[in-house]
Amino acid sequence: MTSEATIAIPLYLKPWLFFKRWVLSTNHKDIGTLYLLFSLLMFLVGGIFALLIRAELFRPGARIIDPELFNQMTTMHGLVMIFGAVMPALVGLANWMIPLMIGAPDMAMPRMNNLSFWITPLAFIILLSTLIMPGSAPNFGWTFYAPLSTTYGPPSTDYMIFAIHLLGISSILGAINIIATILNMRAPGMTLMKMPLFCWTWLITAFLLIGVMPVLAGTVTMMLMDRHFGTSFFNAAGGGDPLLFQHLFWFFGHPEVYIIILPGFGVISQVIPTFSRKKLFGYSFMVYATCAIAILSYFVWVHHMFVTGVPLAAQLFTMYMTMIIAVPTGVKVFNWVTTMFKGAMTFETPMLFAIAFVFLFTIGGLSGVMLSMVPADFQYQDTYFVVAHFHYVLVPGAVFAIISGIYYWLPKWTGHMYNETLGKIHFWLSVISVNVTFFPMHFLGLAGMPRRIPDYALQFANFNAIASLGAFVFGISQLLFVYIIFRSIRKGKPATAQVWEGAEGLEWTVPSPAPHHTFAVPPSLYENGITPPLHAKGVDAEGGGGI
Amino acid sequence: MSATNMPQGVTPISHAIYDLHMTVFWICVAIAVIVFGVMIYALIYHRKAAGHKAATFHEHPILEMVWAIIPFIILIIIAIPATKTLINMDDSSDSDLTVKITGYQWKWKYEYLDQGISFMSNLATSQDEMQNLTPKNKWYLLEVDHPLVLPVGEKIRFLITSNDVIHSWWVPALGVKKDAIPGFIHEAWARINKPGIYRGQCAELCGTNHGFMPIVVEAVTKPEFEAWVKQQIKSPASAGTIAIPQKPLSKDEIMSAGKTAYEKNCSVCHKDTGLGMPPTFPALKGSKIATGNIKNHIDIVLNGKPGTAMQPFGKILNDQDIADIITYERNAWGNNTGDIIKAEQIKAARNQQEKTK
Numbered sequence: 009m010t011s012e013a014t015i016a017i018p019l020y021l022k023p024w025l026f027f028k029r030w031v032l033s034t035n036h037k038d039i040g041t042l043y044l045l046f047s048l049l050m051f052l053v054g055g056i057f058a059l060l061i062r063a064e065l066f067r068p069g070a071r072i073i074d075p076e077l078f079n080q081m082t083t084m085h086g087l088v089m090i091f092g093a094v095m096p097a098l099v100g101l102a103n104w105m106i107p108l109m110i111g112a113p114d115m116a117m118p119r120m121n122n123l124s125f126w127i128t129p130l131a132f133i134i135l136l137s138t139l140i141m142p143g144s145a146p147n148f149g150w151t152f153y154a155p156l157s158t159t160y161g162p163p164s165t166d167y168m169i170f171a172i173h174l175l176g177i178s179s180i181l182g183a184i185n186i187i188a189t190i191l192n193m194r195a196p197g198m199t200l201m202k203m204p205l206f207c208w209t210w211l212i213t214a215f216l217l218i219g220v221m222p223v224l225a226g227t228v229t230m231m232l233m234d235r236h237f238g239t240s241f242f243n244a245a246g247g248g249d250p251l252l253f254q255h256l257f258w259f260f261g262h263p264e265v266y267i268i269i270l271p272g273f274g275v276i277s278q279v280i281p282t283f284s285r286k287k288l289f290g291y292s293f294m295v296y297a298t299c300a301i302a303i304l305s306y307f308v309w310v311h312h313m314f315v316t317g318v319p320l321a322a323q324l325f326t327m328y329m330t331m332i333i334a335v336p337t338g339v340k341v342f343n344w345v346t347t348m349f350k351g352a353m354t355f356e357t358p359m360l361f362a363i364a365f366v367f368l369f370t371i372g373g374l375s376g377v378m379l380s381m382v383p384a385d386f387q388y389q390d391t392y393f394v395v396a397h398f399h400y401v402l403v404p405g406a407v408f409a410i411i412s413g414i415y416y417w418l419p420k421w422t423g424h425m426y427n428e429t430l431g432k433i434h435f436w437l438s439v440i441s442v443n444v445t446f447f448p449m450h451f452l453g454l455a456g457m458p459r460r461i462p463d464y465a466l467q468f469a470n471f472n473a474i475a476s477l478g479a480f481v482f483g484i485s486q487l488l489f490v491y492i493i494f495r496s497i498r499k500g501k502p503a504t505a506q507v508w509e510g511a512e513g514l515e516w517t518v519p520s521p522a523p524h525h526t527f528a529v530p531p532s533l534y535e536n537g538i539t540p541p542l543h544a545k546g547v548d549a550e551g552g553g554g555i
Numbered sequence: 556m557s558a559t560n561m562p563q564g565v566t567p568i569s570h571a572i573y574d575l576h577m578t579v580f581w582i583c584v585a586i587a588v589i590v591f592g593v594m595i596y597a598l599i600y601h602r603k604a605a606g607h608k609a610a611t612f613h614e615h616p617i618l619e620m621v622w623a624i625i626p627f628i629i630l631i632i633i634a635i636p637a638t639k640t641l642i643n644m645d646d647s648s649d650s651d652l653t654v655k656i657t658g659y660q661w662k663w664k665y666e667y668l669d670q671g672i673s674f675m676s677n678l679a680t681s682q683d684e685m686q687n688l689t690p691k692n693k694w695y696l697l698e699v700d701h702p703l704v705l706p707v708g709e710k711i712r713f714l715i716t717s718n719d720v721i722h723s724w725w726v727p728a729l730g731v732k733k734d735a736i737p738g739f740i741h742e743a744w745a746r747i748n749k750p751g752i753y754r755g756q757c758a759e760l761c762g763t764n765h766g767f768m769p770i771v772v773e774a775v776t777k778p779e780f781e782a783w784v785k786q787q788i789k790s791p792a793s794a795g796t797i798a799i800p801q802k803p804l805s806k807d808e809i810m811s812a813g814k815t816a817y818e819k820n821c822s823v824c825h826k827d828t829g830l831g832m833p834p835t836f837p838a839l840k841g842s843k844i845a846t847g848n849i850k851n852h853i854d855i856v857l858n859g860k861p862g863t864a865m866q867p868f869g870k871i872l873n874d875q876d877i878a879d880i881i882t883y884e885r886n887a888w889g890n891n892t893g894d895i896i897k898a899e900q901i902k903a904a905r906n907q908q909e910k911t912k
Contacts, residue, residue: 068695069687075763076832082760144835149760155737156720156762160864162835244738250721251736285603287613315723315758316734317741320645324638331630335623342622345594350610352603363598370590374583381633383568383640384576386732387561390723390758455558456727458758461766463685465697467558 031126034118035524036103039125041421043100044414046129048490050092051407053136055483057085062445062479065472068464078462079147084139086150087168090268091175092132094402097410098271099124099182102210105417106186108515108522109204111195111531116188124181131174138164149460151261154242154253158234165235169228176221183214183221190214195514197533201295204513205288208295209274212302216263216270219306224260227253251316258309266305269369269401270298272409273340276362278513279416280344283359284351285510290343297336297343304333314385323382330380334373341370356508357431361412364404364439372400375450390460393453399446404439411438411489418493419507423521424500430492437485444478562727565749565774569730571640579633586629644730647744650712654703658715658722658735658757659871660864661764661823665703668714672787675871676701677819678767682827697754700819702771706780707747716740719866720762726755726772734759747774762864763835764823806886806895813883816876821884824864829888836864840888849894852881853904869905874898 033039060081064072073081103121107114115121138145144162146152157165190211194203203211231253233239240246242253281288288294310318310326344366353359375397379385388394419425448471453459457468464472503520514533518526563573601607655666659675666673679698683689692698705711715724717735725732729745747753755770775783804812818827825831829840839845844852856877857869868877878896885892 068691070685071687074832075766076835079760079763079765147763153721153760156760160720160762244736250738284601285609286611289613290615290619291613293616293619315732316736317739320642323641327637327641328634331634332627334630335626338626339619339623341590343619345590345597346618347613348594349597349601350607350612351597351601352607352609353598353601354603363594366594367591370587374587377583377630378576378579381575381579381637383572383637383644384579386644386730387572387576387727389732390725451559454561456562456755458725458756458766460760461756463696463766466691466693466695 032122034114034122036107036115036118036121037421037522037524039115039121040100040102040104042125043096043103043128046125047093047095047097047100048493050088050096050132051486052490054085054088054093055486057081057088059479059483061085062476064462065464066476067473068466068469070463073462075462076144076147079149079460080139080145082460083146083149083152084136087135087146088132089402090150090264091172092128094268094406094410095179096128098210098213098268098406099179101206101275101410101413101417102182102186102271104421105515106189106207106210107193108420108518108526109207109513110190110193110198111514111527111533112189112193113525113527115185116193117185120181121185124178124185127174127178127181131171131178134167134174135171138167141167151257152231153257154231154234154250158231158242161235166232169232172228173225176225179217180221183217186210186214187218195527195530195533201292202533204274205277205291205294205298206271206274209270209277209298212298213267213270216267216302216305220260220263220267223256227256227260230256251313251318254313254316255309258312259306261312262309263302263305265398265401266301268406269409270302272365272406273298275409275413275416276344276365279358279362279412280347280366282416282508282510282512283356283362284348284353286347286351287512288343289346289349290339293339294343297339300336301333304329304336308333311380311385314382315389327380327382331377334377334380337373341366341373354509356415357426357428357435358412358416360432360435360439361408361415364435365408365412368400368404368408368439368442372397372405375400388453390458391453392449392457392459395459396446396449396453399449403446404442408438408442414493416508417515418496419503420515420518420520420522422496422500423503423519424496424498425503425507426492426496426500430488430495434485434488434492437488438482441478441481441485445475445482446478448472448474448478564728564730565747565751565753566728566730566745567748568640568644568745569728571636571643572730575633575636575640578636582629582633586626644743647712647742649710650744651709652706653712653714654705655714655716655740656703656724656735658717658719658724658761658768660719660762660866661757661768663703663724663768663770664718664871665701667784670784670788672784674701674787676703676771678769678823680767682818682822694754696767697756697769697771699769699771702752702773704773704775704780704783705745705747706777707750707774708777710744710746713743713745714740715743721759722757722761722768723759724755724770725758726753726770728753729755729772732758747772750774750776763832767823809879809882809895810886813879813881814887816872816880817883817887820868820872820876821880829884829890839884840890845884846890846892849881849885849896849900850904852885853877853896853901856881857901857904857908874901874905877901 060073064078141164143164145164146168148156190207230241234241240248242248242250277288277294307329308326310322311330314323379388379397415431452468452471457464505519506516507520514531561573561576563570653668655668657664663676665676676699679700680696684691684695715733715735717737719737722735723732724735731743731745733741733743751774753772757765757768824836825839831838844855859865859867875898878898878901881896885894
């Protein structure tokens with residue numbers, strides 16, 4: 009892909025050049041590629057853990073993995089998917105696309121960018137190494153509630169604490185970089201309210217990351233102190249409170265949910281207008297709604313703790329705040345639908361995934377409204393209903409948004425169109441199997457199946473078998489996704505700069521594949537014939553730094 | 556056919572929850588039908604392939620305000636009954652009966668504070684069923700040795716706490732789910748309106764055997780409950796340290812009693828085969844403790860091992876059961892030490908500890 013390949017290079021230099029290109033890279037595109045490839049690998053690893061869980065749950069009775077390993081798998085599946093697959097994929101998209109979308113030559117802090125990527129694989133080597141250590145790997149769920157993870161946690165818990173510290177540092181560095189890039193490096197004329205929505209959602213997400221990652225770091229540090237230095241933050245016998253852990257964890261954990269979904273909203277807000285050949289409806293309301301969701305996310309953590317005996321006033325306050333989140337989220341969904349309405353739609357793979365996102369994320373959002381009602385939550389909490397809810401917002405939600413974004417921008421990255429037929433097969437396999445997997449979980453939860461159990465009563469057998477079958481089809485279809493991606497690196501129809509007929513934005517003004525260095529000179533929005541996304545009427549070119 | 560919806564339950568609270576659940580469910584279905592309806596209409600008619608030309612509108616502040624305000628009003632409508640139910644649930648005053656529930660890894664302890672009754676409730680499903688060696692019965696994993704017996708029509712207050720990690724006591728039919736948190740006691744209540752057997756499970760991940768600590772509530776009429784209380788006071792189902800009539804038993808009988816008690820209390824971790832699940836749950840077969848000094852063996856069973864899942868069984872089991880279990884462990888699986896432990900030895904060990912305290 010680079011000019012280096014065409015020059016005759018002595019063989020002994022090649023490993024060094026490879027090392028220099030990929031390990032020492034400060035180029036936003038290369039680092040973006042690294043993030044995306046790493047996330048793809050972790051998606052497959054986390055998927056294997058999920059399939060082991062589903063294999064055990066295929067039929068009642070002890071089958072494949074014992075309860076101890078089962079708990080390790082649920083823990084690792086959660087941690088790997090959230091911190092290893094979804095977050096790095098979103099950071100990868102941000103690295104690749106934000107400079108291209110705002111007309112910047114690179115990220116604001118390229119060396120820090122390199123550091124923030126390379127911390128991530130290191131953290132996962134540490135975390136995953138606990139699986140091959142003598143003794144148990146972390147076995148208390150990805151939420152690692154004290155005292156199960158402190159007094160009763162296996163020795164390997166300390167490795168998990170260290171890995172989480174590293175991931176937190178990586179996320180904070182990445183977030184600082186994104187904020188600095190977006191606020192300082194926009195091309196002249198690109199005011200904040202003209203930025204593509206993907207940049208907006210990431211800007212807000214970055215602030216969320218900076219807000220909550222230190223809280224998580226503090227929480228795991230307190231765990232470490234409790235485990236080894238005789239403190240009792242989370243131990244009632246020493247004057248502490250196990251619930252303090254949950255308050256701190258969910259103060260991180262709830263905004264974390266939005267960290268995962270908001271950039272996905274951004275991707276969908278790019279894809280739907282392109283394939284509807286119509287501008288995004290209600291751009292400014294989309295921005296306000298994103299801000300509102302982010303602010304509200306700091307006030308609702310107690311809705312994860314309704315059955316822990318928190319006071320009535322806290323339950324009522326959190327219930328109302330949680331319900332209010334439905335309002336800005338609803339605005340987003342209505343705006344996407346209205347963007348499609350009276351458009352001229354075509355259904356290429358990115359659009360198919362985006363449409364499935366709107367349908368299935370809405371189902372996850374509606375079950376979220378049900379969960380917000382405290383009395384009903386007493387029955388839903390810690391059941392498969394919750395598992396169904398958050399998998400609907402995370403898999404056909406966040407993951408579909410990421411897949412949609414990858415198909416959408418892949419031609420820009422590789423210079424080749426992916427195979428559309430294979431893409432459509434991947435879509436239909438995924439969308440059917442994801443529903444076969446997660447829809448029956450609503451029934452299981454309502455009928456009374458608790459989550460995180462390795463074996464279950466006979467009344468739950470049918471739906472578990474169906475869910476397991478769906479999970480295996482979903483898992484195997486993702487191998488097709490991997491094939492489609494790697495095939496498009498070398499093969500496929502050459503992509504034009506524009507790629508998609510209806511696409512708008514600066515990223516489509518550079519050739520495909522995007523050269524290693526772009527926008528060394530800031531582009532002029534008007535010279536490039538770009539209509540800024542919205543609010544273009546009568547706006548003159550002002551400096552990029554203004555808010 | 557498997558159940559697909561929440562049970563209506565047998566308490567006023569569970570009925571209120573069910574009604575709320577169904578109301579919100581239908582509201583959600585209505586919203587989904589409208590949103591998806593518009594979307595599907597657009598997907599069919601506003602395709603490029605169908606010759607549709609894209610419109611150019613992209614803003615409508617009034618429309619935006621409308622679809623922000625309508626959901627807001629809907630939310631207020633559902634918040635009102637939810638608030639009422641919640642306030643009702645929170646009021647556990649004027650109760651007729653108080654039961655203290657303590658979560659243990661991995662069983663429940665029920666204490667009737669006013670009646671002085673106290674017992675442990677263990678999973679009753681056999682290891683053979685779990686290992687697929689025998690067919691599973693109808694209540695596989697939802698059956699216990701000693702159910703919680705409660706009277707119908709009375710307001711029962713539950714005081715819920717834990718001895719080790721966080722558990723969660725959940726019986727769907729009662730509409731009660733409350734976390735059991737070590738060091739803290741939280742309240743919940745129920746007024747059961749129909750006799751019957753109601754089953755639930757621990758709902759908070761509490762370690763290896765989280766999936767194997769079910770809850771069974773047997774709701775009976777008031778007179779039946781009173782009769783049960785009398786009978787319990789006379790001969791407890793299972794209790795703390797109580798005297799057991801002494802009669803000489805053969806070694807085989809002791810081993811058989813030990814095997815039963817072992818399978819109930821020990822085999823979830825150490826397994827029927829005595830091989831355990833190392834390294835978390837060490838093997839007993841050929842182990843230093845089970846074949847070495849008897850004193851150490853009694854000590855670990857009575858007092859547990861701090862920082863591990865090995866609990867102090869001295870607080871849970873009576874002298875005879877502990878003696879039988881230790882005898883069994885020291886003679887089963889080729890551990891043929893030939894030792895036979897008597898209840899007196901356990902009692903002596905307990906007394907010894909009292910003194911050193």
